[in-house]
Amino acid sequence: MTGVDDCRVDPGVLTGDDAVRAMSVHYGCPPQCLPRCRAEDAMTREFVKVARIPGEWDADLAEKVRQITELL
Numbered sequence: 001m002t003g004v005d006d007c008r009v010d011p012g013v014l015t016g017d018d019a020v021r022a023m024s025v026h027y028g029c030p031p032q033c034l035p036r037c038r039a040e041d042a043m044t045r046e047f048v049k050v051a052r053i054p055g056e057w058d059a060d061l062a063e064k065v066r067q068i069t070e071l072l
């Protein structure tokens, strides 16, 4: 996985971990920010999965996603 620090570079489809990392860097960015856009997509996808299958995900990561999605 290459860096997700550059707003103009599309990181592609992100995993849950990468999405949390990207969002922690980019949550203050405008909607045009590509990593932020990908992170939102991934988190929406992952969060739905977590909500459906409790215990499937690392609890800390799930908590992080919960906190971040509240910031959006």
Ligand SMILES: [Zn+2]
Pocket (backbone or CB within 6 Å): 006, 007, 025, 026, 029, 030, 033, 034, 035, 036
């Ligand atoms: Zn950004």
